[in-house]
Amino acid sequence: MSAQEAILSRLKKTGHRLTPQRLMILAVIDEEGGHVGPDRVFERVKEQYPYIDIATVYRTLHLLKKLHLISEIDRGGASRYEINEPGTRHHHMVCEECGNTFDLPPKYLDALRQTLLNEVGFEPHTEHFTISGLCSECRSTDKHRVTNPADNEGHHVG
Amino acid sequence: MSAQEAILSRLKKTGHRLTPQRLMILAVIDEEGGHVGPDRVFERVKEQYPYIDIATVYRTLHLLKKLHLISEIDRGGASRYEINEPGTRHHHMVCEECGNTFDLPPKYLDALRQTLLNEVGFEPHTEHFTISGLCSECRSTDKHRVTNPADNEGHHVG
DNA sequence: TTAGTTGCAAACGCTTTGCACCCAG
């Protein structure tokens, strides 16, 4: 059973309806494979159904999240969603340079998680943990870079 | 030299002015000890100077951030700032239950950072790293909770 | 049928910007 089918049955069970809009939204989230934003979902769905409303996208995302069928991912600022596939541990590394997403084996986080629990008493929610940075490829590409595009301000520092 | 004095001298050096508004904004950020939002800064400054404008607060925060005198903390949604005191580098843990932010000493992340670099080749941007989860207090409070925290409408029972 | 769902438009909260006046340097 695909994640999509599971979601559809779950929708029914909770007394919600299967509308074409929801099917399309689901398909897009599924295709994108994670880390989709409402705007992207909206864009993609609109390709096949131009009358889709952004409000519908938001309402659907909220509904699916409430039913724990998708998760909202903690990416600074913009909200992102991904499908909750049972038994899958989602740890991702997102390269800020090329935008690609890479899998992060759970063991790395397990260490941090245990340490925080034991020594600080904080229980991290690592289920959908995402860390940003530079992937190996972009690191070598950017080696020569001197300036940081992010904080170029044009004032000279005396 | 206090962090405030350092900031003031840095402001001068970079050709910016010392205005009463900036002094007040700085004082508030300093007093709050970190993790302040623009709204809170606005509120606090308004207590002593009712004519302060929210736009001024935003502009000042952006300026200070651009000069690397304060840091923006990566909290889901709301922007928070804290003073950059040299040698007090740390990361943050945000409790999803009570919403409080806690400081996380660098050593915990350094391990993960090194491991990722060495074994995966990924260079995490940990400068403004934030991890979410449950703080120790909320963990004990929530121990016997039956419902899923994800769709909790109410607020933290103190 | 009928309650959940949609599209539309307007409202929302936070943030940014254009502008004329003001003031720190």
Place this chain on the structure above:
DNA sequence: CTGGGTGCAAAGCGTTTGCAACTAA
């Protein structure tokens, strides 16, 4: 005096909501 800074108002932008029409079950 001069250019950066301010207050004000208005505009963005992403998100939410009220409502009448629509439709899946």
